[in-house]
Amino acid sequence: MYARIALTIGTIAAAALFAGAAASAELRPTVTVAGETVTLGDIFDDAGAAAHVVVANAPAPGLTGEISVSRISLAARRNGIEWRNNAGLTHIVVGRSGANVPEEEVASAIAGAIEAQSSSLPSAAILQVDFANGAAGIQVAEDAERSVRVEQLSFNPRNGAFTAVVRAPANDMMSPLRRIAGRAYPVIDVPVLTRDIMPGDVVRRTDIDWIRLPATRVSQNIVTSLPQLVGMSPRNPARAGEPLRLSDMRPPLVVEKGAQVDMTFVSGALTLTARGRALDSGAIGDIVNVLNSRSNRTVQGIVEGPNMVRIDAPGAARSAAALNAAGGNS
Known part of the structure; x- marks a missing residue:
């Protein structure tokens, strides 16, 4: 008799202890998960053996969603979790962590799709892609490939505005579609x-x-x-x-105004040289005036190098005569 009473008291005490522990579970108003599902262990701070029970699918990486409290209550009761909604919640917010697809990857995919539609870009230009919110904001699961593929594209070549629907990761046909907008324009x-x-x-x-x-x-x-x-x-x-x-x-100046220069006239086998004073500064290829030091005549020539001027036609014969009159050497 006493043993039975003791057993009954022990059972009641254990049940009370279990009920007290279950009743102490507290619902989190916001949670962040990494995987594809949301479990009771994610949303309650003490779900016990029911921690791995799935309540809902998680949103796509980088996005948020809501789960109604009525749905949570049903799952909790079915799995022995007692709790009180003292905060009067109607839903909780669930976010999913993810890894950013590099902005360069997204911009490159958008630019490639636009270039495939338009061939009017300047030959030396590349396409600059700016996103409407300053960033594409495309995320994938942390263990997934960081890539995107453009599924749909609307592009206005007059103002560069675009709207694109992309899939990330690119090769996962079950991955969610994301819509991004911005402006694309050629840059050099x-x-x-x-x-x-x-x-x-x-x-x-x-x-x-x-x-x-x-x-x-x-x-x-x-x-x-x-x-x-x-x-x-x-x-x-x-x-x-x-x-x-x-x-x-x-080109850098190789003849300075007032400098002494060597003048050269070449016609067939005839080569004449003389010294003169540059009346202009010039770079290689420039035409400058040179004062022949001996004849005191001005001739025009083409700068060929540092303090070197070539006398060419038209007027070559006249220049050659001026050089000869000055005692040029052949």
């Missing part, structure tokens, strides 16, 4: 100086950086390649970081 990389350079200074490769400009701002007179800049000298002071015009640059 142009070289600029990293320091201020004065006339007479020669631009070196180490003096050059690159900036990206909308193609509409790059006229045919803008410097767009290294050969147009390296080894050149500005006609006027050139400021760092600003696009340069072809007309701003020239």
Whole structure:
């Protein structure tokens, strides 16, 4: 008799203890999960043996969703979890963590899809893709491939506005579709100086950086390649970081005004040379006036090198005569 009473009391005490533990479970109003499902263990701080019971599917990586409290209550009762909705919740918010697909990957996919639709881009241009919210915000599961594929695209070539539906990861046909919007426009990389350079200074490769400009701002007179800049000298002071015009640059001066130069006239086997004084400064290929030191006549020639001027036709015969009259050597 006493043993039976003791057993009954023990059973009641154990049941009370279990009920007390179950009743202590507390519902979390917001949770974040990493996997594809939401379990009782995710949403209750003490779900016990029922922690692995699935309540709902999780939202896509990087997104949030809601689960109604009535659905949660049903799952909790079926699995022996007693709790009180003291906060009066009607739903909880569930977020799913994920890994960002690199912005460059998304932009490249969008640019490729637009280029496949339009062939009117300038030859030297690339397509710049800017997202409406500053970022694409595409995420995939943490263990998934970080890639996207454009499934649908709407593009307005007049203002560059686009709307795209993408799949991420690209090769997972069960992955959710995401809608992103933004603007795409052609840009061109142009070289600029990293320091201020004065006339007479020669631009070196180490003096050059690159900036990206909308193609509409790059006229045919803008410097767009290294050969147009390296080894050149500005006609006027050139400021760092600003696009340069072809007309701003020239080969470095190799003949200074007032310098002594060697003049050469070549006609067949005949070669005449004489000394003169440059009346103009010039770079290789420039036409300069030179005063013959002996005849005191002015002739025009083409700068060929440092303090070297070639006398050419038209007027070559007259120039040769002037050289001869000055005692030129053959």
